[in-house]
Amino acid sequence: xxxxxxxxxxxxxxRLAGLSPMARAVGGPPESWRVxxxxxxxxxxxxxxxxxxxxxxxxxxxxxxxxxxxxxPLPLKRAYFEYNALIRQDxxxxxxxxxxxxxxxxxxxxxxxxxxxxxILRGQTMAGRKVAGLxxxxxxxxxxxxxxxxxxxxxxxxxxxxxxxFSGNVELCDITExxxxxxxxxxxxxNRHTAPQLDPVVAELRADTALKIEAQHLxxxxxxxxxxxxxGDLHAGSIMVTGDSVRVIDPEFAFYxxxxxxxxxxxxxxxxxxxxxxxxxxDPEACAGYQDWLLGVVRDSWTVFADTFRDLWARERxxxxxxxxLYEDQGQPGASAAACDxxxxxxxxxxxxxxxxxxxxxxLGLAHVAEFDSIADPDRRxxxxxxxxxxGRDLVLQRHRIADIDAVLDMARASQAGQAAAGQKTG
Amino acid sequence: xxxxxxxxxxxxxxRLAGLSPMARAVGGPPESWRVxxxxxxxxxxxxxxxxxxxxxxxxxxxxxxxxxxxxxPLPLKRAYFEYNALIRQDxxxxxxxxxxxxxxxxxxxxxxxxxxxxxILRGQTMAGRKVAGLxxxxxxxxxxxxxxxxxxxxxxxxxxxxxxxFSGNVELCDITExxxxxxxxxxxxxNRHTAPQLDPVVAELRADTALKIEAQHLxxxxxxxxxxxxxGDLHAGSIMVTGDSVRVIDPEFAFYxxxxxxxxxxxxxxxxxxxxxxxxxxDPEACAGYQDWLLGVVRDSWTVFADTFRDLWARERxxxxxxxxLYEDQGQPGASAAACDxxxxxxxxxxxxxxxxxxxxxxLGLAHVAEFDSIADPDRRxxxxxxxxxxGRDLVLQRHRIADIDAVLDMARASQAGQAAAGQKTG
Numbered sequence: 001x002x003x004x005x006x007x008x009x010x011x012x013x014x015r016l017a018g019l020s021p022m023a024r025a026v027g028g029p030p031e032s033w034r035v036x037x038x039x040x041x042x043x044x045x046x047x048x049x050x051x052x053x054x055x056x057x058x059x060x061x062x063x064x065x066x067x068x069x070x071x072x073p074l075p076l077k078r079a080y081f082e083y084n085a086l087i088r089q090d091x092x093x094x095x096x097x098x099x100x101x102x103x104x105x106x107x108x109x110x111x112x113x114x115x116x117x118x119x120i121l122r123g124q125t126m127a128g129r130k131v132a133g134l135x136x137x138x139x140x141x142x143x144x145x146x147x148x149x150x151x152x153x154x155x156x157x158x159x160x161x162x163x164x165x166f167s168g169n170v171e172l173c174d175i176t177e178x179x180x181x182x183x184x185x186x187x188x189x190x191n192r193h194t195a196p197q198l199d200p201v202v203a204e205l206r207a208d209t210a211l212k213i214e215a216q217h218l219x220x221x222x223x224x225x226x227x228x229x230x231x232g233d234l235h236a237g238s239i240m241v242t243g244d245s246v247r248v249i250d251p252e253f254a255f256y257x258x259x260x261x262x263x264x265x266x267x268x269x270x271x272x273x274x275x276x277x278x279x280x281x282x283d284p285e286a287c288a289g290y291q292d293w294l295l296g297v298v299r300d301s302w303t304v305f306a307d308t309f310r311d312l313w314a315r316e317r318x319x320x321x322x323x324x325x326l327y328e329d330q331g332q333p334g335a336s337a338a339a340c341d342x343x344x345x346x347x348x349x350x351x352x353x354x355x356x357x358x359x360x361x362x363x364l365g366l367a368h369v370a371e372f373d374s375i376a377d378p379d380r381r382x383x384x385x386x387x388x389x390x391x392g393r394d395l396v397l398q399r400h401r402i403a404d405i406d407a408v409l410d411m412a413r414a415s416q417a418g419q420a421a422a423g424q425k426t427g
Numbered sequence: 428x429x430x431x432x433x434x435x436x437x438x439x440x441x442r443l444a445g446l447s448p449m450a451r452a453v454g455g456p457p458e459s460w461r462v463x464x465x466x467x468x469x470x471x472x473x474x475x476x477x478x479x480x481x482x483x484x485x486x487x488x489x490x491x492x493x494x495x496x497x498x499x500p501l502p503l504k505r506a507y508f509e510y511n512a513l514i515r516q517d518x519x520x521x522x523x524x525x526x527x528x529x530x531x532x533x534x535x536x537x538x539x540x541x542x543x544x545x546x547i548l549r550g551q552t553m554a555g556r557k558v559a560g561l562x563x564x565x566x567x568x569x570x571x572x573x574x575x576x577x578x579x580x581x582x583x584x585x586x587x588x589x590x591x592x593f594s595g596n597v598e599l600c601d602i603t604e605x606x607x608x609x610x611x612x613x614x615x616x617x618n619r620h621t622a623p624q625l626d627p628v629v630a631e632l633r634a635d636t637a638l639k640i641e642a643q644h645l646x647x648x649x650x651x652x653x654x655x656x657x658x659g660d661l662h663a664g665s666i667m668v669t670g671d672s673v674r675v676i677d678p679e680f681a682f683y684x685x686x687x688x689x690x691x692x693x694x695x696x697x698x699x700x701x702x703x704x705x706x707x708x709x710d711p712e713a714c715a716g717y718q719d720w721l722l723g724v725v726r727d728s729w730t731v732f733a734d735t736f737r738d739l740w741a742r743e744r745x746x747x748x749x750x751x752x753l754y755e756d757q758g759q760p761g762a763s764a765a766a767c768d769x770x771x772x773x774x775x776x777x778x779x780x781x782x783x784x785x786x787x788x789x790x791l792g793l794a795h796v797a798e799f800d801s802i803a804d805p806d807r808r809x810x811x812x813x814x815x816x817x818x819g820r821d822l823v824l825q826r827h828r829i830a831d832i833d834a835v836l837d838m839a840r841a842s843q844a845g846q847a848a849a850g851q852k853t854g
Binding site: 151165170217224225320325332338343 | 578583584586588590592595597604605609612613615636639646654748749750752753756769770
């Protein structure tokens with residue numbers, strides 16, 4: 001054990017030279033390594049280390065974040081949760097998260113595969129570039145991690161041990177509990193929104209007691225429904241892509257939560273990107289085409305999630321829930337399929353609820369999305385944000401009555417067209 | 428630390444003489460203590476230790492249980508969970524569980540208050556004796572422990588730490604997962620039921636795929652809904668009473684689970700007692716009167732649970748869920764009350780579901796209840812058990828549509844009268 005000390009580009013080669021997996025991956029003498037710090041400097045140190053054999057990422061947690069000017073302490077142990085999530089996600093869906101080469105708990109440091117030439121998804125969608133297989137890959141990833149890290153598949157002692165392990169991720173869950181589920185719904189200190197343009201709709205949402213009750217029901221699901229290992233922060237900034245490769249990074253918010261949490265947060269981000277698109281693609285036809293593509297990603301995400309989940313249900317239901325002894329072994333395979341469908345209907349409703357909450361907090365809370373924030377003119381930005389706020393509300397309030405993913409797409413299209421009444425069919 | 432060694436009446440005074448809280452409570456020289464082993468010998472050693480100043484209970488876990496002839500290992504650490512549950516339950520509702528005088532983790536040993544002249548509730552109800560305040564005390568206990576050990580009241584870091592702690596109670600949860608939620612619904616090895624009299628209804632229940640799906644949805648709630656600290660085994664054998672005092676013992680099955688689990692298991696036990704009563708009180712009028720009293724206990728349990736929960740919601744909602752900042756502080760107290768009512772409606776449905784499951788497993792599974800098992804004549808026993816099986820099914824399947832506790836009582840009365848169609852009003 002050695003005392004935690006942040007790395008620098010200068011100290012890194014000497015300090016990490018003794019790690020054989022890293023030395024093999026980078027190659028050459030450590031003195032020859034090229035080291036470049038590419039983190040945003042606010043939350044973690046992120047170094048690219050290059051040598052003759054290849055390159056790796058070295059990610060080291062810092063003991064604070066700076067989002068609001070003042071320093072905000074954040075424990076180093078989040079690297080421990082990120083490491084533990086990464087190895088579990090890789091086991092559940094190999095090849096999607098970066099391979100871990102080394103973890104040092106004392107130094108809060110992970111050496112991992114460098115994803116290259118991947119770049120962050122958000123920039124790609126803002127630029128109107130498509131990614132082949134995005135919806136399918138993410139739907140499969142969410143379903144595989146959800147199913148395989150739950151009591152549907154795991155040994156119950158191991159699942160309970162993982163619940164205990166990730167229960168320690170208190171401070172990062174606290175961020176979600178406050179900033180996602182609560183602050184957007186009242187005038188909390190760290191909030192910001194496009195003002196005064198959005199003031200009327202913000203007042204309307206905060207007067208909507210049914211909405212605020214549902215938001216807290218969803219928060220209760222977040223804090224208490226330890227169904228599976230969630231990434232915890234699965235938005236377009238946690239996905240890296242090329243034109244046809246999709247990878248997932250940064251699970252430091254990992255926790256045991258609802259099956260539908262990750263895919264819900266993701267869907268919320270896609271729907272916001274849809275709404276913002278007219279500001280990023282001036283040509284209306286091109287914009288509409290890209291919005292259609294994004295809605296296709298939403299549809300694919302859910303349909304592949306559901307298909308994958310059903311397939312795993314049939315093939316890998318080795319856990320303690322819905323055992324074959326009660327259904328298939330009694331000649332009642334239809335009951336097993338019905339149970340799966342009922343669970344998927346619950347997950348679908350949860351997904352829509354979390355999507356709606358995400359669309360609110362990214363416009364009303366502390367952490368916004370670049371799709372909207374990069375629209376310099378508030379008079380241009382506000383009406384697009386308002387569409388997301390209202391669609392988000394409809395998703396939260398109507399989530400148990402929305403028939404299927406096509407109905408969600410219809411609601412999104414109506415909302416894009418500026419139609420206030422959500423759920424109506426366009427045309 | 429000393430190696431685990433089971434106590435004997437002979438070794439106990441010498442081994443425990445050094446514990447000052449115990450020595451004070453019992454008084455006199457240890458050589459003068461009277462020690463009597465009163466456990467059933469299957470699960471734990473339970474000693475009454477008496478001296479000039481008073482008496483205490485010494486409970487020591489054994490590393491096995493013997494329920495089915497062969498030995499069944501069970502970890503000693505269950506004493507750790509029992510101790511941790513006892514001190515938390517006592518903090519949440521003082522004076523209901525036995526006061527803990529000493530805990531020795533290595534010896535799996537708890538020295539606790541002796542409840543006297545209390546006896547086990549089950550024997551009292553089978554004898555047709557009433558206990559003043561039973562429903563109110565238990566409703567309040569369930570509500571206080573449920574509310575105060577949840578994210579409605581606790582510091583979130585402490586709640587997550589407790590979730591982690593009780594996640595270790597793997598083996599005892601495994602018993603519930605198997606014996607309560609699964610085995611009764613197929614021909615599992617350890618099952619037994621009154622045969623052949625019940626064979627037709629057992630076949631009917633095991634062919635009822637809707638029931639078997641709901642049973643597994645409820646099992647999923649058991650394994651994943653870490654809402655609050657549950658006693659985990661709250662039946663008439665875990666309650667000790669006098670004519671007007673009600674105490675709760677034996678929380679070694681403690682786990683983080685659904686708000687409605689404990690009170691649901693309890694209600695299931697009361698309803699079975701109702702059904703069994705004609706075999707224990709021959710006089711029809713006296714029997715009917717006692718059944719009415721038991722149904723009043725069911726009504727009181729729920730109404731006092733709900734009233735207590737609402738009162739705590741108003742006064743002690745200091746946790747992260749449904750914060751006053753969103754409701755009361757915005758001049759929307761009605762929204763807060765509505766949120767509480769919605770949560771109570773969920774708890775009510777869960778309670779009925781767990782009650783129904785409990786009524787099945789106590790008749791079809793491994794562990795039966797004395798109310799039925801003591802009826803020697805299977806032709807007398809079976810029709811009474813059948814009423815419980817069918818009422819249990821109706822509670823599970825209709826739980827989201829049953830209006831209120833009076834509707835439950837109506838169903839129970841119809842069932843007692845031998846009316847097959849549950850939910851019908853009598854008369």
